[in-house]
Amino acid sequence: MFDPHILSVSDLSVARGGLPVLAGVGFDLVPGQALILRGPNGSGKTTLLRTIAGLQLPLQGAISGADDRIAYAAHADGLKSMLSVTENLLFWAEIFGYPQIDPALDAYALRPLATRLAGTLSAGQKRRLGLARLMITGRPVWVLDEPTVSLDSSAVAMFADAVRAHLARGGSALIATHIDLGLDADVFDVSAFRAQTNARLGASDEAFL
């Protein structure tokens, strides 16, 4: 379904708040592959994912295959509390030019909630809606930052099924998570790439000035 292009990251250094957190990160993602990012809190997983998603610039290194191929989901779900579940999904469906939201509603059991305002949903339900959004982007590379926060075990299973279906269609996923999703996925530990504190790599504290 998706062309066999891969996301490729080489010798990537990323900074947060002007300080380099990771250096020399490199990996390839092939279609059908999921890569689980692990590492302790503050090790730079979020920064790495934001850089790959194009929300910030890398200090060094190259990311190829990322343009217009990434569906990004982070801690904030980007939901409007005064819009209903369907309206929220339809908005993103139109932005991404994707025809239908029904499979996404079904995959995360959101149909009973379809007419509820997003603001009245529980934290786990909001998360499910945020993850359902990924399915209507039609993009091959899912870049997910702690997707299972506030999900119960059955919702985690729904998410794992959705990821499996996505991989089966030839998509790929890059997931920062601490729990075992039961996916047949490779693990990439970022703590091995911690940047040396004296390696400035051209980072500046401009953001604090």
Next chain:
Amino acid sequence: MKALLVRDIKLAFRAGGGFGLGLAFFLIVTVLVPFSVGPQQALLGSIAPGVLWLGALLACLLSLDRLLALDFEDGTLDLLVTSPLPLEGAVSVKALAHWITTGLPLVLAAPVLGVLLNLPPAGFGWLVASLALGTPALSVIGTFGAALTVGIKRGGLLLSLLVLPLYVPTLIFGAEAARRGALGLDPATPLLMLAGITFATVGLMPFASAAVLRMGLR
């Protein structure tokens, strides 16, 4: 693009969306002016164009801090940046939605409030024309200010301080066109200047807004 416009307008009309706040503010400020100036009809009539323009400008300012800040807080902005929509287009559409929900009601309400301020009859048409021509610039410049302050918690006051000086040219030519119209003079020159400001800001400001927004998200 259309989806974003429809969504923003829809959100403005829902609870807490802020539609009508600017209009109500405009109404109250204009009603307060005769109270503070006193019942001097000639004086009110001569200051009416300036007061109405200043009221409209301040009312526009009122809803700017929610223009991008709400989208930033709930993560929508991050997702919009990674979406296929060009960011320049997204900020233009958001400015347009702001104008439709804030500027346009002000333009429509201004003649009614002109009556309260004893605006000379000749001035009504020119007042509406100058506001209709000038308020889009207020929305577009305001969007730039909102983009500059997007990552700052409670950045509303800073936003006002940044944006108000940028509103000066629009205010000068807008109020001057309305004043000349009210006095029966030819308002063509200030109106043309106002049109120039509006078209230049509408054409150029979205690029600046998108650029500072990208920087602010980093």
